[in-house]
Every structure is written in structure tokens, then in C-alpha cells.
Amino acid sequence: MIGRYLVKRLATTLVIFFVILNFQFLFLWVLNPINPVQWVMDPNFTPEVAATLARNYGIDQPLYVQYYKYLSNMLTLNLGVSFRTQRPVSESLIDYLPYTLALVLTAMIFQIIIGITIGLYAASKRGKLIDIFATGSGLLMYATPSFLVLLLFRYVFAEQLGWFPVIGTIFSSPNNIALYLGEYLYRIALPVITLVCIGFGSWAFYTRNLSIDVLTQDYIQTARAKGTDGKKVMLKHVFPAILPPIVTRIVISFPEILFGSIVTEYIFTWKGIGWWYMNSIWTGDYPSAQALFYIFTILLLVGNLLADVLYGFLDPRVRVGTRR
């Protein structure tokens, strides 16, 4: 059963991937009111230069040739050359990506650990202060734009108190590994702390609601009746039961947190891919912006696929055939 499920899911994903590629070609290449020649066009250019540019970008060729080229470029991750730096986009990606991954992964790990702990604790203490805290922070963070919290933390801790640097990624030369690491930690600390404060609430809320659902099940009653203490019930019975949806959510939310880094990096000038994306937008660096958009899409696609697959593995109840 699980094999069929996997094959079907994989096939769907491939179809979706193909459709998205076509959509991007249509949206970014055909419908885009600004064609690649105009991107770099200067009023001083002579028609000959414009023609050369058109030839370079393949605009002068029939649409199906452009389509073929576009597809093959995208599939081979040949993402073009940045207008601004004249470097291949994939090279810049390798420069920027580690910063974002460091930020996003660290923040995510702390968010999840803190959130799940609070959520489990809140579920075991219904109606107590910790429960109100978990529910409250979950609801509050749903209603709060992340940029507001990020600005608040930057304002209070970087601008007013001066505990943290204002500008993110400016590092001295990495001669001394210990020094470099120290500076890295010093500069990444505030964005990570802020992201954790923004994110843990929803994890706590989610975990709490899942756990409460589980806690009403009969087998929990049985465990309780056998005299298992509360902590053990939470860890041995509730936690394993809520693990599949939580793992799924982790996988699904990873790409989303990655897009969230657009705002984070914009505010903290943390030069990862989110900052790069905004910078490409502002400077009109279309190849970089398009490539990043493509990568974001692939990440979402892979994230969704992985989540479904993991869910299939973790939760044996998932079957394809439930749909008639």
C-alpha cells in the first residue's frame, strides 16, 4: 500500500513541477511586461547593441525555442547571470544560502523544542497559567505581523540598549576561527532570539491542541487508571501519538520560515537569500529574483512531498484509497 502511495505522490509532484515550470515560463517570460533586453536597456544603446542583447537572451528566436531553452536551463539549474554582479546566480546562491540556513535552522530548532515542551506541559495542565500562556502566545502571534516583533526587538535590544549589533552580516576576516565563530554568534543571536519568540507560540498552541485531542482517547484513560503518572503519560503515550502531525508540520513549515526570512533579513540586514531577494527586486536584478523564486517553489514542492511521504510512513492509517 505504502509503495503505491509513494509512487502516486511522486508522480503528482512531478506533474505539478512541470506545470509550475510552465507557469513560470508564462508568467515571468511571456507575460512579463519587461523583456530581458529592457532589463539591461540603457537609452544610450544603439539598435545594434539591442539586437546583440536580444540574441544573447534568445529573444529573437521563436517562442518554442525559447521555451525549450528555458526548460533545459531550469532543469540543469543554469539560473542565468546576475545583472548587478555579473556572476552566475548559482554561485551567489552558494554564498548567500549558508547565512539563511544558519539563521532559519537555528531558529527553527529552538522554536520547535521550546514550543513543543510548552504545548505538552500546557495540555497536561488545562486551564492553568501555562495553558493560558500557550494559547495566548499562539493566538497573539497569529495576529501579529512578524515584522513588528522584529522591529520591536531591533529597536529595544539593538538601538536602545545596544546589546546587539544593528547590522547583521559584516564579519572581520576569518583568521581566527574562535573569534569568527564568536562574532557570528554575536551577530546571529538577536535575529534568532526574535524568530524563536515569534515562532514558538504557534508550535505550543498546535502541540497543545493535538495533545488535548489525544488526552481524551480511551487508552489514555486506561493508562491513567493503571496509575501511570502524568509526566509518563505525556511522554510515553501522548508524545508518540502527536509526533506524525508534528513532523509533517515541521517539514511543511520549513519553506515558509525560509520565505519569512525575507522580512527578517530585510530588517536585520542579514545577507542571506531573503535579503538577496529583496535586493534583487530593488535593483531590478531579474535573473537573481527569478532564480530565487524558482528555488523557493522547488523547496515548497519538495517540502510538501516530503511531508506527505513522512506522514505516510509515520501514520499507518494514511491510505490512498479512502477517496472514492
Next chain:
Amino acid sequence: MGAIGIKLKIMRARISGFWQEYRRSKVGIIGLLMIVGFVFVAVFGPSIAPYNPDTEMLAAPVSMPECMTMLPGNANLPRSLTFDVKWAAESNDAFKLQLKEDGGLAKMLKRDKVNVYSILFESGSTEETECKTVFNFSYNYGPPESFKCSFRWRVLNLSQAGYNLELYLTRYNENGTEAYSLWDSNFGPGSPQESEAYLYYFDIPGLPAGFPKYVELGSGREILYKKRLNFSSEESFLDQTFFSGDYSLTFRVRVKPESANSTFEAQIFDFNFNTLGTVHGLLGTDDKGRDIFSRILYGARISLVVGLLVATLSTSLALLVGAISGYLGGIIDEISMRTVDLLLCLPLLPLLILTALMFNRDLYIAMTLIVLMSWMAGARMIRSQVLTIRESPYVEAAVATGCSRPYILRTHILPNVLPLAFSYMILTVPSAILIEASLSFLGLGDPSLVTWGRIINEAMKGGALTSHAWWWLFSPGIAIVLVCIGFVFVSHAFDGIINPKLKARQ
């Protein structure tokens, strides 16, 4: 009639039953009140806003809110004051001062009426005569950011006399008086008889555009004034002359008639005299001197439109797709669910950003995209609910009795998924508001609209972080949070009713 009446009755009973239950949730009531307040502000905001959101220089750039003057040490901060200048005659009784309506002038200026102060003088000799009109006022704050004085004058110089006009400011202090000439002009016989004068002192570099007629800092006239007042060019004019104390503003006319027994009339009108303070209104001003409170009030409407429109449209779409694909199943179901999978793989914020770059930064384009990208979760949810309902015995009974598909969809399925759809709609409002705010915050919102996100973007770009203008940076954000929390609260209370599992089971 009867059937409709019964249906209405059932509906009313349902709603009142729901309300009875809803009323018990404190959070729900608070949320409802917040939403009502928000809708009120959104509808009436423009009429209760104290200023036009785009009027610049209401006060100094980045002025503090007025409540900040309650903090120790801030009591003396300069307010923006507009003096109602009422002239009084001083010194001799050689002239008559009167306030009158001038019909001819009104016609000339194409206005309903113009009030002029007329200084009428009849000379008995050819000696130079001085007429002074005075306006006394006291100023009780610290040096203002700038003060502005503008007026128009004209002279009905029947005798073709030579004359001199001067406006000066006198300060009374313990050492006596100090006078500062603000403006003066000499006119020989036959000089221009009508003109306007503007004086403008602005104490910080970088005067905003729009005041071309005023004396600008660093301009030749400003240096001239400083020279006359014996200030060095680095000294601030206002710090030296304008602080708490009693002042008088004097308009002096000196006439040297050509012949005895001639009349001379000087008129001053449209006299504006105001100071720009560094404290302003409820929430201060932004870097262009615009009233932040009014801007926030205007922004509420856009947030409401975005939130409600997006939520309604995307929920309708979700309901349509979810109900039809869940009920009909088969190929329609497969296609719509794959569409859902497909759209879930498009990143919304990056897509909105890219669209803003490629096409116009239009609110409606952004809203359309948000609608198209936010119905999928709802459709999935509604579809699974429809699948459950479809299997329920009463629907099977309806099928067995030969009810048509549209009938079952209408009478059995829709009423049962409506609460779910409604709850989805309530939660879509804040997420639509937040995504629009994020887009505006990144500087990619509609450039013609004052939105909350845009105010925060301007605050960040305008240096609110470094100038510690927290009221500018955070008040629009607090507005966003309050509105969204209202909807989240209502949704929380609502979910408690339609999904009793979540309700506290003690």
C-alpha cells in the same frame, strides 16, 4: 409563504441559540467589540481624522505625541501654535485703525469676503509720521522648530507719498526690550502699491519643498537677517530670540507725505502667524510633518477592504470547490485537489513581491493574487467535511428517496459546512491583512494609498529606529495587531462552539 416563514423562524432560532452560546465566551465578546471598533474607524475614520493624511509640515518632522509632554523635563517642549493676530493701535492718535470688510478686494481675489486691517492716516503737514499697530502675545514654551509669518499688504497711496513698512518682534525681558526686525521695505512715491510678504524661519537644515517664498536657512536673506541681528551664521536664530516670555509684534508704517492735507491708507490682510512645535497631536508626526494619527485612521479603511474582500472571495471559492469536489468526487475532485496541491507549492509572499516588481504596484492585483492563493486550505477542509456528511445516513436516505443532487447540496450539505466556512473566513481576514501589511512594509504596496504597512516602511526608512521615534514605528503595528486579534478572538470563540472537542473538559 408558509414554508419561507418556517425557514426564517428556524434560522432565527438557530442564530439566537448560537448567540446564547457565543455570549458566554468573554474572549469572543472582546473580539467582537474590537471588530466593531475597527469597522467604525474604517467607515468614519476620514471624517474623524483631525487632519488630512497628506498635509505636510503640520509640525516639525518627527514630532512627539502630545502626551510626551507629561514626562518630566518635557513640559516646555514647543507646541504648534497658530496665533489669531488682532492688531491694536499704539502711540498716537494720528491715524485710525479699523477692521473692515473690503468688497473690492474680495472681488479681485475671487473670495467671498476679505477682512482687512486698514490704517488710515490724514496728514496735516509734510512731516514724517509714524503709525504703529501692535499685537501682544505671550509664548510659554521652548524655542520652536520654526516660526512662520505671512501676510499681504497694499497701500492706497492717494498722495503719492514715500513710505516705509516694517514688521518687527519685540521681546520683553528683565533688562527691558529687544526688538528684531523681521521685514521692512522702503518705497518712494509711485512704488508698487500692493504686495505680499512671507517670512519663514526654519531651524534645521533640509527645508521641505513647497515653501518657495519663505526665507530659507542658508539663503542670502537668512544670512542678511542674522547679520542685522548680530548673530553669527552658526547661531540659531530661534534659540536666541524665541523662548518663553512676552512678545509683541508690531507693524509700523512711516509716511512722508508730499503735501499737507493728504490721505494715506495701508491695509494688511491674510495675516498668518504660527510656530511649528516639536509636539503634535495624539501620535506625533512623521518625517514630512504629517499627522500620524490621521494617517492611521485612513489606513484602517484599506485594511478593512483588504481583509473582508479577500476573506469573502477566497472563502466563497473554497466553499464552491470544496463542496462540489467533495460531493461529486471522481475526475472533478481529482482535478480540483491537484490544483490545490499545485497552488500550495507557490510561495505567496515571494510571488507578491515579484508581481509588484513586474506589474504595477496595484492593490487590486495584490488582492486578486492573495485571493487566488488563500482558498486552498479551506477547500480541503470543506471537502473532507462534505465527504463525512455525504456518508451520513440522512443524506443516503435523501438519495434513496430520489432527491436531486443540487437539492441535497443545497439543503443538506451547504448548511452543514457553512459554519466551517464561516470560521475559515474569520481567520482569513487577519492573514490577508497581515500579508498586505508585509508587502507594504517591504515598500511594495500601492504607492497611492496610505496603508499601515507603508507607514511602518516610511518610519523605518525615515530613521525612526535611530531617532527613537517609537510612536511612529509602532503605532500602525499596534493597530494591525489589535484588528487581527479581534478576528482571532472571534474565531477562537466560534471554534469553541462549532468544534466542541476544543472546549474545556474539566
